[in-house]
Amino acid sequence: MNNILSLRSRRIRPMAVLTVLLLALALLSGRIPTPAYAVTNTAVTVDGTSSGRTFDGIGAISGGGGNTRLLYDYPATQRNQILDYLFKPGYGADLQILKVEVGGDTNSTDGAEASIEHTKGTIDCNAGYEWWLMEQAKARNPNIKLSALSWGAPGWIGNGTFYSQDMIDYLMSWLGCAKQHGLTIDYIGGWNERNYDATWYENLKSALVSNGYASTQLVGGDLANWNIATSMKNDTSLYNAVDIAGAHYPCVFPAMKSCSSTSDAQTLGKPIWASESGSENAENGAAPVARGLNRGYIDGKMTAYINWPIVASTYQNLIFHDQGLITANQPWSGNYSVGRTTWSIAQTTQFTSPGWKYLDTASGYLGGDRNNGSYVSYAAPDKSAWSSVFETMDAAASQTVTMSVAGGLPGGTLHVWSTDLSAPGTANPHMVRNADLTAGGGTYTLTLAPGHIYTVTTTTGQGAGTATSPQRTQLALPYSDSFAGYSTGQEAKYLSSMNGAFQAASCGGGRSGECLRQMAPVQPIRWVTTPSTQPYTLMGDLGWSNYTVSSDVLMEQSGSAAEILGRAGTQARGNDGLNAYHLRLSDTGAWSLLKSNTSWTWTTLASGTVTAPGTNTWHKLALSFQDSTITAKIDGTTVGTVTDASYGGGQVGLGTMGYYPVQYSNLSITPGTVPDLSGTYKIVSVNSGKALDAVGRGTADGTLIDQWTYNGGTNQQWTLARNSAGYYTITGVGSGKALDIPYFSTWTGTQLQLFTSNGGANQQWVIAPSDNGSYTIETRANGYMLDVAKNSTADGAAIDEWPTNGATNQQWTLVKLS
Template sequence: MRPTPPAGRPIRTAGAVLALCLTLCLATATATGRATATTTAARTGTARTATAAATATAVTVDGTSPGRTFDGVGAISGGGGNSRLLLDYPEPQRGQILDYLFKPGYGAALQILKAEIGGDTNSTDGAESSFEHTRGAVDCSNGYEWWLMEQAKARNPAIKLYALAWGAPGWVGNGNFWSQDMIDYLMDWLGCARQHGLAIDYLGGWNERGYNAAWYENLHATLAAKGFTGTKVVGADDNWSIATSMRTDSALDSAVDIVGTHYPCGYMSAMTSCSSTPDALATGKQLWASENGSEDAETGAAPMARAINRGYLDARMTAIINWPVVAALYPNLGFNTMGLVTADQPWSGAYTVGRSAWATAQTTQFTAPGWQYLDTASGYLGGNRANGSYLSYAAPGKAAWSTVFETMDATADQTVTLQVAGGLPAGALHVWSTDLSASAATTRMTSGADLTATAGVYRLTLRPGRLYTVTTTTGQGAGTAPSPQRGRLALPYTDSLAGTATGQEAAYFAAMNGAFETEPCAGGRAGRCLRQQAPTTPIRWTAESADQPYTLMGDLGWSDYTVAADVLLEQAGTAELLGRVGTQARNNNGLNAYNLRISDTGVWTLLKSDTAWAFTTLASGTVPGVSAGSWHHLALSFQGSAITARIDGAVVAAVTDGSYGAGQIALGTGGYYGAQFSNLSITPGTTAPLDGTYQLADANSGQLLDAANQGTADGTPVIQWPSNGGANQKWRLASTGDGYYTITGVASGKALDLPGPSTLPGTQLDLRSADGGTGQQWLVVPSTGGHYTLESRADGQLADVSGASLTMGAGVIQWPANGGANQSWQLVKAG
């Protein structure tokens, strides 16, 4: 089961992730850290569970086979604000991303969309606004989940919609989720869905917080009484324990239509096997993996491929729902690359369609909810799960069929023969495949030659590390819309914070707690302002020690700048302006940032916070003339290690602190009460260019970026090595003129290069002749303690010493940002 503590989604250190990978993925990974560049299989989830020779498998696809009803493959929007930035993407890129997610015959073609019912509280990597901040004040237009569900339905009218709450406003049940208030709140939400023309097919209880039998019984009865007879109840979005209670509680058994559990194939694992329980199977209900995944968009594809097939083979689960649908969130947040598409730069329009989208497509583009599993045409290749698996489906009325094969763990080609029986169509069979092996240069679903029968037998060879679908259906395809290249959010930047409409968030802002929505300005100011709306502490899902509301935005590469905004407190409390906002600990358990805080009495504090929510006071004082109901102007300036704070134009503090070198901005309040913000401005400082020749030392090991074996040829791997004075450890940085740099080896004259450029985490960096491509352009960003990160323009991942290794010769790879010292480099002027 998924190890979810009361604090919410587990906080995983680099060591914990490594331990999990070593246990579940690949026994040959190095013991000093993440797998080295030679063990890429561990990073991609293509773990070898056993060695198996080539074998032949005979499959009879029989329309008379028994089997459960297939409910679909889907994904989740929510549980952490993971879709937030998608709303701010420009067209046509926003439409392209939506097509890749939902459009049949184009991309992931999702069959279920599960959406969070916002509760004004952090639910992993952000907070989604409630539609009812106070009792009775229902606003059916706020938030972005309505919009996303509408977009999904517009592209695929047959998609099923599923809703679930992670938290709720504090007024609900006076803080008690398992209350009549909560059921009434859900009925109000369903009423809003009706206003949007959305029929909700499935409704859950409280995400990963157990169950209350009487509450589920009341929910089921209330749905019927309120006319929502088409909405089925899923219980309990946690583990299988509710099924055990259902076996002895007939009322609960009647109230729960579908038994949904989380991570039955293992949390952040290779998902080589899945499990249910005898009690779950004995209920006779449909069994779902109602949340699965939590995997990188690229490396999670192989685990997903296994889980879709093996979830049914091992545990008779009829739906697999991936968390989350899209990684449209900032890279300083914990789960910043999990999803089917990565879309974290709305200002540039850049996005990446992950391998996981195509792993999904190999099932969703060839089936539909309501099809039947064919048990006798499903199993493990050669009877050995190490070879891979296959799963067959038939359309109602035996009008069509599809069989999906996965060979994620195979070490040799597999031969399959197929025969068709039981009234299913034969003729030419179409074949589509996706190469998910670590060596795949590009990954997308492609069509192959049709299969024709010889004496009634079809033959197919399956190569290792791939997905294949054999089908009688047509209409499939792989979208070809291109993404723009990544770029900086240019300064100066200004925003009145009036937003696009009342009740919506301001552009690029993502709330981490509370609800920041545009409302008519107070304090005698005309127009709309951004207001913190949540009036009381919500029913929380996470348990962070500092849970006050704040919303962040901007480019993590901003270094020297001034951020300023007007603020108005509506009552006693504090308003906050943050700068150089960097790494946020998972589940909002801390934040690297500088914070200017002012109270309604004029008391101000300049603070520094860290990823454990430890606050250090850098300066403090009092200014006259500040009171609730009046507007005041706050500003924070950063120039190198110099920090200047201003209130209403007057300097109140000038301090020196070099802990954080770059980051976003944020607005916040000290608690759950009303405050307004207006007239945001971010103006650039004067940052000296880094053009010149440097040695780059890893902040974790102290070793230098090095061309292996003093190599100068294309493809020479880049490693870390102790300082030896060699020219192969000296690098020339040259600005591209738009914020990025090329990094060229002095000895070789070759560029630091991301091969491909690949989007696969763990890809080994090397030397290549200069080509001007994005794989040779690096954003050099000040980080902590005077060090820098090197961010690839191709995909936003960082230059990383594999596994945080201290061993000389360890590979330098690309890896998503995680705040580790092994992603931080000291630049030392050569000579």
């Protein structure tokens, strides 16, 4: 995945090196093809009498894994800025559809969302944060459409059977909660990416009508195929029940150069949607999304595109933490990054509206060749306005489009907006107002540069937001939360549930106020199946290493156990495992200090027995980490001390060993002694055993960084100096220049360079203990990791920045030289 060019020539000037690097990145990421395709100029007639389907909109998904969880805890100023970039018309993505998860208390990719009904008959219409998000979206754009879909469900439903009357009743209760929040749900689906049940769909449709939700349309399928369309054509009752056929990822992942649907889907006589697509990095996904928005209709006649997910607002130890439109994973600092995917979407959404009509005769491939790019045109139902969107992601050269207007559509002056996706970097112009077009001899002429999106339109009111983010900071210790001040049902600040539901509830055991309580009483109907299903919730900074985490715990029923977690790091895809230490106490007094890994293999490091705590009494658990020494305490008494260096740092957490109620109070994290690593080192990749190296022994600004067998040269020696905020500058001994991310790039795979020290965040690094005595080196600029490209073990492999993945090509050994 780490596509990057390695350059070792000392004869290329630094800026030339960077230019070649950026072009190489573009080539390798699929934006500019290696072969030179023949470019043919294209004539487009935008004709209001053209046939075409009704455009249903472009949207994004909050859910399928708690991807919006941290956004809720952002400071109000930055939170509002992010919401504006997502929903405010004429400002950012201007989303036209918001699809949310119907919470089910179970992990649905990168977390679990709380159910409104953990126990049958007890409904909390304020549970979760999706109500808040929908309200915020509607406040900014009253015309946005709302959609809902389930990934899992509470375990009481149908005695563990999703396709049951219980589930239909549950969805009716959920829609009732939406009504209480003043929200109308426009679309609802069945079970995400699970085989559908035709009779259940029919019964759900009947329930919608009989309960006053006849206007809520039923989306069927939500699988990575179009089987639902064939079933609908062969089953009249199913056809009448399902209003929209949806498929997931119908555009070939990841480049989205081609999309497809079946003949049955295209001749269904009902809308067909890309009801989930995307799964792309917020920056690198911009070009694929630009293709997919156009080609989904051109190739497959799909009339809606819904991106998964909406934001990357999860912790960085989760597998999809970099995907969405905006990255926002530091609520304590307020830092966020508006990805270029936002502007890929804006180039369509800011110039159209659901209900507009596609114009088939003004949609297609430039010059008849998909390698030149694509274009799609839309017109308002009353023909009062129109827009055409062109993308040239794969074009080899500039090309010309001549446009004419017919069929009752307005002409006159046409407005042009563009976004440059031609090369990696943060300086690429987005949503730029270009010179207007005026007709000459009845036609308009526009030159299209490669790697761009252009929108030609008669509409006005577009723009790009100008709000900026604060810098990243580490979450400072000490940190504490009593949980006493939350409203009943609320999730605790910074805590993100991975399984189960951790919400505020009245304290037991004679303690007044609110505590945090695991609320799911039985194992939910799961979306992912893993060998370990215990509920737990995580919070904090992955850079924490030496600290003490403690919490008061109370078990409510016999046979239960509570635990606290420390140094929680990488979580495997689908909740298949977690690197962490656990201190567990049962109601019988049995305790254990355990280690889990990313395949949920458990290792007992120490165990024993204390006086049985029983139920409904409070007890304090504490885990202390100092380098490789781990100390476990219960009620202030040390019960075990072990030495283990498997995990050098990570988050804290709270958990249970099963689906039953456990309460928590007075969470506390206090710092231990963090060593100052200042000094001179060789920095060695754990994956390859090769040293961090300045290419060709270069000393000039722009010299690229690679890995090379250690030879003792000063271009392989680095001085680490820590500032007062705890960030390190890494300076080459031979050059006196700092390790630097070119131009603050957020493009994954950007090769690092040397540059004169300037104190910028792109020259500041978090150096944190990782696995087995190694370290991770994280840039303050965007949270990406120092990374050996493509896991290479070869001399000359590029050193780049890449999202956290827990692999050994992001782990480094620091060998002190002086």
